Amino acid sequence: MTRRITRGGASRATGLALALFLFATGCGGPDSLPEYEQTAVYAPRADPVVVQLPPSHPTARPAPGKMDEFIRTLPALGGKVADPARLPAAKGEQLRAALDAVFGSPANPTVIGADATAVELLALAPEALKSAAGGFKVRCVQCHGQAGDGRGPNAAFIDPYPRDFRSGAFKRTTGATHNGKPRLDDIVTTLRGGVKGTSMPMFDLIPADEVRATAGYVIHLAIRGEVEAEVVTRLLSEGDDALDDPAEGVREAFPKVLAAWVAAQTPGDAALSVEPLAATPAAIRRGHQLFLTKGGCVACHEKYGKADVYRYDVRGLPNRVRELTEPEYRWGKEPADIAHRIRFGILAANMPANPQLTDAELRDLIAFVMALPYPAKLPDDVRKEVEK
Amino acid sequence: MTPEIPPRAVARPVRVAAILLALVAVLLLTLGGLTTSFRAGMADPVWPTEPWFLIVNGHKYELERHAGFLMEHTHRAAGWIVGGLASLLAVVAWWGATGTTRIVGLATVFGLLAAYGDFHRRMMEVWTFRQANPGEPVTYPLAVGYATAAFAGLMLLVCVVHLLGRERGKWVRALSGFLLVAVMIQGLLGGFRVFLDQLTGLTNTLGVELSALHGVFAQLVFTTMVCVAILAARPKPEYDLPPADRARLGGLSLALVAAVFLQLLWAVWVRHAPTPLAQRLHFLTAFVVFGLAVWLIVRARSTPAGRTTLGFDVRHLVGMLAVQILLGVEAWMTKFAATGPYMALPPEMRPITVGSGAIRTLHQLIGTAVLASSVVIALRVHRRTGAGGMPAESLAPVSVQG
Numbered sequence: 001m002t003r004r005i006t007r008g009g010a011s012r013a014t015g016l017a018l019a020l021f022l023f024a025t026g027c028g029g030p031d032s033l034p035e036y037e038q039t040a041v042y043a044p045r046a047d048p049v050v051v052q053l054p055p056s057h058p059t060a061r062p063a064p065g066k067m068d069e070f071i072r073t074l075p076a077l078g079g080k081v082a083d084p085a086r087l088p089a090a091k092g093e094q095l096r097a098a099l100d101a102v103f104g105s106p107a108n109p110t111v112i113g114a115d116a117t118a119v120e121l122l123a124l125a126p127e128a129l130k131s132a133a134g135g136f137k138v139r140c141v142q143c144h145g146q147a148g149d150g151r152g153p154n155a156a157f158i159d160p161y162p163r164d165f166r167s168g169a170f171k172r173t174t175g176a177t178h179n180g181k182p183r184l185d186d187i188v189t190t191l192r193g194g195v196k197g198t199s200m201p202m203f204d205l206i207p208a209d210e211v212r213a214t215a216g217y218v219i220h221l222a223i224r225g226e227v228e229a230e231v232v233t234r235l236l237s238e239g240d241d242a243l244d245d246p247a248e249g250v251r252e253a254f255p256k257v258l259a260a261w262v263a264a265q266t267p268g269d270a271a272l273s274v275e276p277l278a279a280t281p282a283a284i285r286r287g288h289q290l291f292l293t294k295g296g297c298v299a300c301h302e303k304y305g306k307a308d309v310y311r312y313d314v315r316g317l318p319n320r321v322r323e324l325t326e327p328e329y330r331w332g333k334e335p336a337d338i339a340h341r342i343r344f345g346i347l348a349a350n351m352p353a354n355p356q357l358t359d360a361e362l363r364d365l366i367a368f369v370m371a372l373p374y375p376a377k378l379p380d381d382v383r384k385e386v387e388k
Numbered sequence: 389m390t391p392e393i394p395p396r397a398v399a400r401p402v403r404v405a406a407i408l409l410a411l412v413a414v415l416l417l418t419l420g421g422l423t424t425s426f427r428a429g430m431a432d433p434v435w436p437t438e439p440w441f442l443i444v445n446g447h448k449y450e451l452e453r454h455a456g457f458l459m460e461h462t463h464r465a466a467g468w469i470v471g472g473l474a475s476l477l478a479v480v481a482w483w484g485a486t487g488t489t490r491i492v493g494l495a496t497v498f499g500l501l502a503a504y505g506d507f508h509r510r511m512m513e514v515w516t517f518r519q520a521n522p523g524e525p526v527t528y529p530l531a532v533g534y535a536t537a538a539f540a541g542l543m544l545l546v547c548v549v550h551l552l553g554r555e556r557g558k559w560v561r562a563l564s565g566f567l568l569v570a571v572m573i574q575g576l577l578g579g580f581r582v583f584l585d586q587l588t589g590l591t592n593t594l595g596v597e598l599s600a601l602h603g604v605f606a607q608l609v610f611t612t613m614v615c616v617a618i619l620a621a622r623p624k625p626e627y628d629l630p631p632a633d634r635a636r637l638g639g640l641s642l643a644l645v646a647a648v649f650l651q652l653l654w655a656v657w658v659r660h661a662p663t664p665l666a667q668r669l670h671f672l673t674a675f676v677v678f679g680l681a682v683w684l685i686v687r688a689r690s691t692p693a694g695r696t697t698l699g700f701d702v703r704h705l706v707g708m709l710a711v712q713i714l715l716g717v718e719a720w721m722t723k724f725a726a727t728g729p730y731m732a733l734p735p736e737m738r739p740i741t742v743g744s745g746a747i748r749t750l751h752q753l754i755g756t757a758v759l760a761s762s763v764v765i766a767l768r769v770h771r772r773t774g775a776g777g778m779p780a781e782s783l784a785p786v787s788v789q790g
Contacts (some may be wrong), residue, residue, distance in 0.1 A: 043732040062635035063452040139586060142427045146737050153740050154427035157456035194433060199457070201433030204522040205585045 035134045036106035042147045042224070044096050045084050045166070048072055050228045050316030051286070052080035053350075058310040058318035062125060065156030071316045081317065082236040095228070095246035102254055103224040109133050111220055113256070118258055121265045123184055123216025132217035135210060143199060148221030151311055156277035158199045161317065165218055166225020167316045168257065173252050174268045174340065179290055180314070180347030181222075182265035187215035195330050206380075223261060227253045274339045274359075279367040281379040286361075287368025288382045295354060295365055304372060313349045325386070326375035338366050394623045394773055397557040401480045402564075403620040409473040416470050417606060417756055419463035420578075421749035424659055426740055428456030431598055434519075435582040436512045437461075439468040443485075467575055474571040475501055476565075477616070481564035484557060489550060493561065496546050497568065500539040502570055515583075517661045540569045550616045563616045577602040603656040606647065606758055614760045615767060621772030627697050634769060637694070642768040644680045648759045651677050655755055659748070662723065662735055674716065681709055684765070691786045699769060705761045708754055715751040722747055769772055 150164030482493030722744030
């Protein structure tokens with residue numbers, strides 16, 4: 001006898017399945033924070049480390065999925081790279097073990113050897129790192145990758161490229177050392193507010209301590225990546241700094257990198273106050289002249305950024321120079337934000353600093369830059385120049 | 389004597405709108421599938437955006453450079469078009485009602501649309517505020533949200549009450565009302581998946597993967613669209629199954645729909661959180677679906693009426709299942725098998741290639757098509773056209789009128 005399948009039975013089975021689905025995908029209550037598998041490991045670096053940029057400027061920007069291919073062409077253009085693929089397998093394995101001994105694994109991240117000051121300043125306490133790693137896995141990995149290499153699963157399909165933490169150079173930096181490394185607060189600010197005009201979202205609705213812990217985990221990945229890059233470079237070097245023992249390389253590189261990060265945590269130059277900013281026609285005219293002469297801006301921002309000009313960033317990838325006639329600034333459009341970028345440059349993008357400008361000149365230059373996107377704010381003679 | 393063909397349950401424009409809606413929804417599902425396959429759901433973290441965002445800004449983005457952004461925004465654009473067509477369908481469907489029903493139905497549809505539009509506008513203001521004041525307390529447009537929810541509830545109530553009546557075409561009208569609400573919910577799920585992405589997976593907040601719910605709900609919405617398109621068609625008495633066939637196939641056809649939907653639940657789970665349990669369930673349910681489908685096909689083809697009424701549908705189902713199995717194997721291989729340095733990474737963290745993303749998307753799309761096909765079969769099995777339920781094999785060829 002054939003048993004009939006009833007409508008009620010089918011509905012009940014579907015309902016049960018839906019409940020199981022919701023439970024399994026996250027409705028399981030307060031214990032559902034994702035964590036890395038205990039067996040997870042940081043993948044060894046596979047992409048080349050840029051040791052020296054080519055002497056000439058790039059003329060185009062590769063598609064996001066072609067980043068590594070592009071970097072491998074740099075030697076042909078006069079640059080220099082250290083390709084981890086050339087490392088003997090045994091050396092690669094020793095390096096991985098040495099790095100793991102200091103930095104642990106994704107499930108149990110550590111920074112063994114960091115003193116109490118560094119742990120406090122950089123939020124590197126193991127419990128906080130472990131908790132943040134789970135959040136990073138859910139919210140950040142798809143773009144930034146497990147090792148913070150900016151090569152997550154979808155990185156090949158988004159532009160601007162996600163940040164590669166391993167260079168240790170970030171764009172928002174307000175520390176006193178101006179070494180390209182951000183303060184912990186800078187990373188928190190970026191996480192809180194996102195980066196306008198990019199795929200970097202805001203994380204403004206999650207608790208402040210979780211954001212801070214995530215910033216600490218970003219620093220953990222950055223330090224690890226920097227140490228790895230330096231050791232790979234030295235293992236492949238044939239110069240005076242050549243190295244044979246990866247563990248020794250990690251022992252030497254780690255304190256230096258950590259010290260640089262700690263130093264970067266000192267708040268930046270308080271004298272960089274640009275208020276009140278007088279955006280008078282005379283100030284804008286003076287700023288325009290500074291843009292063309294002493295400021296040196298026009299060397300890269302040709303036609304006020306309207307020209308397709310590219311410059312290498314620290315990763316060896318071409319960046320299009322900022323279009324200044326559009327009112328979009330990814331890192332803030334307040335006078336103080338722009339002042340900081342002009343005065344101290346953007347090391348991550350290889351934008352030079354301008355220590356030669358006086359405070360008054362800086363204010364004039366800011367007045368011009370802030371008026372640039374709005375033709376009505378420019379004096380007639382300056383507007384004609386800009387619109388040429 | 390030529391049997392009389394029953395008149396349409398609803399006007400022809402309703403059928404046209406329903407078909408158009410289902411076709412655009414296929415495009416929407418494809419773009420949604422690509423967005424998930426290429427992990428582009430957060431390529432643009434800004435939501436809400438205007439419906440014409442891509443028209444105004446699209447020229448800035450090259451496919452090679454901004455593929456993720458374009459996938460996500462074309463998905464949003466297709467969503468807007470589907471929303472517009474669902475609104476149009478509801479309006480033309482309720483326009484066909486009579487007397488007070490028409491007035492109440494249309495008033496509710498327009499009220500719902502106005503409230504939803506205002507909610508969307510105010511959410512854009514919220515986003516602008518958030519971006520300018522990160523971390524500051526946000527005032528959400530709760531009053532408008534409640535008003536929208538109230539109109540949605542009223543729409544559902546009107547539809548249920550309408551179903552209790554005896555007016556011709558009530559199912560199409562009611563389903564078009566349900567569909568409008570469902571499309572709006574689906575749009576909000578997609579939007580809030582972006583807006584609240586940061587809360588996903590946290591210990592003390594959202595907890596549910598909104599993107600996964602968005603994927604599951606999409607299947608239900610599309611299934612409803614298919615139902616409306618089928619029910620809005622002119623009834624064909626020759627497609628009425630004899631009661632004996634209906635009894636033999638009725639439960640089985642519903643079981644197939646349930647199994648396919650279940651399978652799609654596991655599929656969404658595998659796509660968004662590929663746990664071992666999700667994979668096991670997806671594999672095992674594939675056998676169940678295949679078994680039920682074969683059982684149904686054999687039964688359907690065992691009688692002349694079954695062959696006449698369901699012949700094309702079951703052949704179509706067999707073909708898609710065959711393709712789906714091949715795609716499933718390939719999709720699993722591209723997602724879970726790895727060589728070289730990627731072996732050190734879990735599957736969800738490996739780079740996605742164009743080929744693997746395309747295969748996964750196609751697998752998802754065919755899965756949805758299998759669900760739609762099984763729903764069509766179930767509808768054909770259960771539907772009575774009102775021509776007296778004459779055995780199909782006893783009917784002479786039908787003369788086509790108008």
